[in-house]
Amino acid sequence: MPNAPLGGGKFPRGEAAVLRPLVAVAVAAASAVTSPAVAPAHAAPDQAQHLTALVRGMSLEQKVGQLFVTYLHGQSPDEAHPGNVRDFGVATPAEVVAKFQPGGVVYFNNSSYDNVDTPRQIATLSNGLQRASRVPLAIATDQEMGIVTRIGAPATQFPGNMALGAGRSAANAEHAARITARELRAMGITQNFAPDADVNSNPANPVIGVRSYSSDPALAAELTAAQVRGYQGRYLAKHTVSATAKHFPGHGDTDTDSHSTLPTVDRTEAEWSEVDAPPFRAAIAAGIDSVMTAHITMPKIDPSGEPATLSKPSLDLLRENLGYDGVVITDSLAMAGVRQLHSDAEIPVLALKAGVDQLLMPVDLELAVNSVLAAVRGGELTERRIDQSVLRILRMKFLRGMLTGPLVDVDKVDSAVGPAEHLAAAAEITDRTVTAVRNDAGVLPLRAKPTAALVTGWGETTTRTLAGVLGGTALPTGSAPTQAQITAAVQAAGNADVVVVLTNALSRQPAQQTLLTSLLATGKPVIAVAVQNPYDVAHTAAPTWLATYSYGAVSMAALARVITGEASPVGKLPVEVPGPTPYPFGHGLEW
CATH class of the missing domain: 3.20.20.300 (Glycoside hydrolase, family 3, N-terminal domain)
Structure with a gap:
């Protein structure tokens, strides 16, 4: 001992x-x-x-x-x-440090x-x-x-x-x-x-x-x-x-x-x-x-x-x-x-x-x-090694x-911590990261700021944050939406002028794919957004796909600026995206 x-x-x-x-x-x-x-x-x-x-x-x-x-x-x-x-056998953080001297x-x-x-x-x-x-x-x-x-x-x-x-x-x-x-x-x-x-x-x-x-x-x-x-x-x-x-x-x-x-x-x-x-x-x-x-x-x-x-x-x-x-x-x-x-x-x-x-x-x-x-x-062990x-x-x-x-x-x-100049730099840097993967229907950028946007899909906080920036309504459905949630989202889309669907791990979540497909069937303009891994964009036939790689507030603010045309998407895919609709490394649309 x-x-x-x-x-x-x-x-x-x-x-x-x-x-x-x-x-x-x-x-x-x-x-x-x-x-x-x-x-x-x-x-x-x-x-x-x-x-x-x-x-x-x-x-x-x-x-x-x-x-x-x-x-x-x-x-x-x-x-x-x-x-x-x-x-540790002691009560306070300071006592832990005093006892063990790490x-x-x-x-x-x-x-x-x-x-x-x-x-x-x-x-x-x-x-x-x-x-x-x-x-x-x-x-x-x-x-x-x-x-x-x-x-x-x-x-x-x-x-x-x-x-x-x-x-x-x-x-x-x-x-x-x-x-x-x-x-x-x-x-x-x-x-x-x-x-x-x-x-x-x-x-x-x-x-x-x-x-x-x-x-x-x-x-x-x-x-x-x-x-x-x-x-x-x-x-x-x-x-x-x-x-x-x-x-x-x-x-x-x-x-x-x-x-x-x-x-x-x-x-x-x-x-x-x-x-x-x-x-x-x-x-x-x-x-x-x-x-x-x-x-x-x-x-x-x-x-x-x-x-x-x-x-x-x-x-x-x-x-x-x-x-x-x-x-x-x-x-x-x-x-x-x-x-x-x-x-x-x-x-x-x-x-x-x-x-x-x-x-x-x-x-x-x-x-x-x-x-x-x-x-x-x-x-x-030798003390020399220590x-x-x-x-x-x-x-x-x-x-x-x-x-x-x-x-x-x-x-x-x-x-x-968090002074105005740092926050402004963060916004500017983040604006350059949003990637437009697909814009087949020419939905983006919106010609006018939406008056009745519906933001639905993955992320309780994330959907509400983006809806707040766009001045719209949030209807979070989670990572595996139920049929009742999908039905509610389709009904809510009837009153929207644009629908934004946030996805996360959609390729592994069939219910997210069903949500997106159901909303596309309404005929409303639908913008699909992969808010974490960009691999989501290879799945479903959505004609409009964006990728943000992050779901924090700074990314949702940048996303809103791209959607409304306040900022242009300049991000390029930093990974190759395999799947039913693959995309090469470096792909990204600009307007």
Whole structure:
């Protein structure tokens, strides 16, 4: 059994007294030899020497703590939450940080881990957690935009990667990331688990889809690099965040979801190099701070059956083939994809052996920490191997300015998040993403703003948002409309001058196809809109199809402007669309 386990209590008082001054001295010395205007691939020799001294001054327990990034329960640092008592043995988020001294935390906005309310609340939480940590935390979230967005309005919203792929503008992609980074940093968030660098080569992919820029490796690579530049900017800048390219070696050709199972990607190394590697190669060339692993198997790369997160041959593609020496972080260790073959105690140790640095969201943090400590003390892992990862993590924290002033100004956050100029930029960027796929009946653009538009189909909030912009009526029917709902929609169409039908996964939902076909039979002008995956447009004989790739409010506003002629559609399909009525990559009408 390990001695003095990290999860068992606070560090000895003497270690706490030494560590904060040591951090300050190391950071001051390293800062003196680093130019913020330079983006080095590796730390300068003098800087590396000072950070190495910092690592040498840490106890083994402190170093192992730096390897972990944990979730928390609660929206304020001192909020007593039963989830923290259950999972960590203490009541508040600040007490979790004080007890375990992790290298980072991650924020969510869902029923399981609800850390998000307002920008001011997030900034206050961030400051409280930083005060509880002896080494400044990397505070992370998944603000990919589009369907994976943890922080909603008033934070500036963008439509997501595939929409940016349709827009074909690296400058716009970089601008969107720069705005997102500035707002995240104002709230005390220093690491964004974005961009998604997967090439969505499988239209049936259930977990990536529109999170990917494109099925084209070159386009995905161009936009990945652009967003890395936007998120990270200049070194030591206080308005940037560490970007994280995910999910290495590439989750784009799966037809199952690694949250619930262990997908297989049957590519050879040559095929991987041609299809999946280019966006990661581009991210590394752009100076990416961190890369997230995928819980997938690649039997032609590693026949052992291990998920890439635990596979040295898979991660050697990153470390040796692509020459990457930055931080490697796992996807969540609570996901089923990584828990198929090994116990929760074994997984962190195996990940470190494979080449990982940061361990994200273990199911049992205390068990995971003590397992790593036991592996070092038992000789399964060397302390030198731990030092290697800790040095990478501290280097990332230093170069991104996390160590030099982790607290944010709570009184300024409301003016920094969602200002008018950011919202205007988001609208302009989103206008260029809407794709007109088909306009056979010449319905678009409408010759006049509709006076009695009916917006129906998928999405309770989405239909109501678009109806509000168009000044029409919303009649949401869900993902699988009943016959009664279809009948009601047909009746409502009788009083409409135009009908807009929103679809999502229509190809897998026959009831959505029936709804659309029934509304076409009314003789009313019908505009079909794929509001997530564009693959919907290949199904049904609708003569008018648009694709938005996202169903957020900013995308619905852009859609309304295209429908009414206030904006012209300039987006091009960033994927090839197979099906009964296929469309090629790059297809898109303009008027």
